Amino acid sequence: MARILIVDDEEDVRIALKQVLERAGYEVTVAATGNEGLDVMKREGADLVITDVIMPGVDGIATAKQIREKYRDTRIIVISGGGRTAPDPYEPDAISTRSYLASASKAGADQTLTKPFDRDELLRVVRDLLDES
């Protein structure tokens, strides 16, 4: 069964996602920060990482970028509330109107999801990425 790592600083999101994914039959690990998530990856690894984009410390984009660099086969989903603009990691000086999600795609995320998404939407994306459809 595929292993999924959830990185989100919001406990409620972590719990809800964990429950939904576990009910769908996945093995789920959670991490509250980007660094914690990278530790989990080092220790246990994961087939799929779902990370929030705005987090204290290492944010979702940096997390996605590092995971993409180190673990080529791990799929990444970046999720966001959608309402903030982010600097482009490749053009930090440019005044950007890109959303975090667009930046995340550029940083290596396979898929992005805008909150609030429902269970079906999430599972469809997860199955797509894990080639289970």
Next chain:
Amino acid sequence: MARHLNTIPGRLVLMLLLIHALLMPPLFYVISSTVERTMKDSFVDNVRNLAQIFVDRFERLEEDAAEQQIVVFLDSAILSGQGRYAAIEIGGRTVASSLMSDADTELFREDFAFGEHGDDTYYLSLPVVGLAEPAVLKLGYDESPIHEDFAAVRRTLIYVLAAYLLMTLFVAGLMSATIVRPLRWLQKASRAISSGDVDQELKADSRLEEISALADDLETMRRNLVGINERLKKEIAEREQAEADRRHLEDQVHHHQRLRSLGTLAGGVAHEFNNVLQPMVLYLELALEDLPADSQIAENLARVQDLANRAKGLSQQILTFSRQDSDARLVTEDLAPVVEEVVTMIRALLPATVDLRLDIEPGCSPVKCAPEQIKQLLVNLCNNASRALSDEGYVSVSLSEVAVSEHMAIRYQNLDAGQYVVLEVRDTGRGMDAATQERIFEPFFTTQEVGKGTGLGLSVVHGIVERHDGEIAVESEPGKGTQFRVFLPCAARRTVSAE
């Protein structure tokens, strides 16, 4: 008086008077003295000839003529002309005319110069030869008629000269009038020009070369002034236009900035809202899964789920306004079918009383757009338009391609000169005042009654237009209606790629 002397007629008259004051006395003197001399000479000649005739006749008298005969002879000499004195001296004896008194006899003077004795008599004495005794005939003639003639001649001369002077002054007056009249006209014309009336063309009605040359110069000056005036007017108009354009652009920039900062704020709120909604949505789904579908709890939770969906919709609209909805991908597409589809749909939804017209210009260029967003934009605009209608009137939707001019591009922050597809929604409804127009794109600004409409429709429209690198222009007049024009850059022209 001095003022009159400083005019052309004044100067001319003064000059003529001076010339004549110098010229007339010697002229008068020369003419009068010449005439006088001539008259005197002829008088003297006549008198002498007459006297000679008497001498000849006396010589023919008989030598022994009685004294009585001599007196008669002398009387005839006085009567024959203007004689006053006639006497003859024969051998120391004087015989005088009987027409003279003894006192008169004493009058005779030896010198006989004309006009010198004061008694108006010209005396002359002639020797009579051929007599036994020496004899001298003495005659005196009245000069006064000649003096009267002199006076008459002088008077006439004065009259003639005075008439001549008057004539000269009259002619001078006429002459100065021919100069002064066109001068006055020129003065009037130049005064009109100096007071700003430069539209009247100047044409000299004088044949005087100097005047017409002056008038020509003045006309040239006037034309130049008109030219300068027109150039200035044009420059001022251009400057005013530029100033108006600048103000318009400033308003635009300010407006966009305000909406953008509102967007950032609202987007931030929506973001946090979504973070809260996310676990709520999932928990609800999990809970509903665990409950029997027909339980009261499940029913209630389903209601909560509906509410969560409504909240989701709201935050989605806010994100669209703040251009932070990342879902919409831009594709190159013809708008005509999109617009047709939306209008067909809206027609079905709107009350039958609403007259919705559609006019699509064939052959519009495709635009890079998110078709779903364009649909939403059109739906929102049509909704607003139909709500603005009273019982009468119509809503018209049109699609056309226009070339945006440099001039128009100057006025709008987000427009460049070039080809744009313009989606226009116009209504003949109640319209908006300036203050309302200023705020229509702000989120939650609404003129609808409380509870109707969220105040997000036009905010969403604005966000969509911004996201398409387009521009939206609003024209509205209370009571007349409103026109929204959405400018979307033609795809062929696009160089900046949107994500």
